[in-house]
Amino acid sequence: MTDAAQMQETAAVRQSRVADGLSRFLAEKWGTGVSIEGMVETSAGARRGNVLFDAVRDDGRRQPLCVTYLPTLNIELMKISDEAALIQLAEEGGVPVPHVHFASEEPSWVGGPFFISDRVAGETVPRRVLRQVAADGTGHRIVESLGRAFAALHQIPASKAPESLSRPSEETPAELALTRLAEQIDNLLQPSPVFNLGLRWLTRNLPAPPRRLSIVHGDVRNGNIIVDHDGLAAVLDWEVAKIGDPMEDLAWPCLRCWRFGEDRREVGGFGAREGLIRGYNEGGGHFDAHSFHWWKVLGTMRWGLGLAGQARGHLDGTFSNIVMAASGRRVAEQEYDLLCLLRPRGH
């Protein structure tokens, strides 16, 4: 069965199971009858669901909420309860996030672990985000807010993070990332001398270890943030967070693939990097230009190799569909971006 057929077959069943579970769970927590209304599934992710809903209590009080859940127990990147704890920690540190109300690893409610958070109003679909930002003139403000949000996150003592977060041991975060990248290059179905040139540059230009290790969100970019008419409203999707080098976080939203056509606005299609640096430094962070560039090169390669991995998954049957197949023909975009970043002087 294709994953499309699977998705269609089970969507209705899954939604009613989740509604029933949420209703029972919230009724127990709040001590009143609760009905679940207006459910909208928003997540395109195959691994986990995000459902927006209204919880309506017996007295008529209506609360807009969001549940993030795993359909089964065995596909967690990070334990859902750890992710929820991390979001709460980020909120205490001053990072804009949806407030988390409840988290549970108990599968009997919705079929797998889940957490329930506030539903933050705003836009998340990248091209719609960029249209709205252009209309509202909020691009520069968002860039600076991202800088401040990163600064707030990176100043939280890493020791407070859930212990399950991955972290480097002996090596620096850059060395660890480089080792993983070299493995991905070894797994390519065909040689890519462009990626070998990139690996060579990364190996010979390793950044100094960061002043201190920080909690790194790992995937802040246009598409994982909520933007409202005032600017940045919330940072979402904390499931790949880890302990690492703060510059990795700043570099990631600056990859060209997250600008959605607004190529001259380096930070997510919103604006120039100067605002990001200003927000970050004013918020108490320490921007490092060399390390930032290194992580941008690494991120560009990581995304390119990820696309190649999707094509491999399609071809070997682990995850076959036309989108994964097409990913193989998008690797060249990342190769081009990589070469641009490595341009020798005068070329």
Next chain:
Amino acid sequence: MQDRPDTRELLATLGDYLEGELMPALEGPLNYRTRVALNLCRILEREVRLGNSFLLRERQRLCRLLGLGPEDLLPGALQDQVEDLNQQLATDLARDVLPAGFEASAWDALMATTRDKLAIVRPGYDRYDAAEESL
């Protein structure tokens, strides 16, 4: 020899069908996947038209960069030869010491080839050159 329509003509027809007839009738994920299929049709049309000449150019660049002549090529299909040359270059780029200027020459050759690849898979992507983003 097959009868007309030929490969290019059929791919164009297939793409036009997906774009003009199928996509308007579809919504949501199926519309999206059909758009992906349409894009693949357009890629294949361009590949049928340009692919072979681009492979020849890639082989030439790689031979020049690696200092190889026609006698050094694998016997067999052009595509296999190019893959073999790319493997040789990839192996070279993993060496500790390279001849002076080799990396810059490799960059030139790889950039030219990557632009050719983009002309098939994503025409226009190389209009932006990230000149402000270097270290």
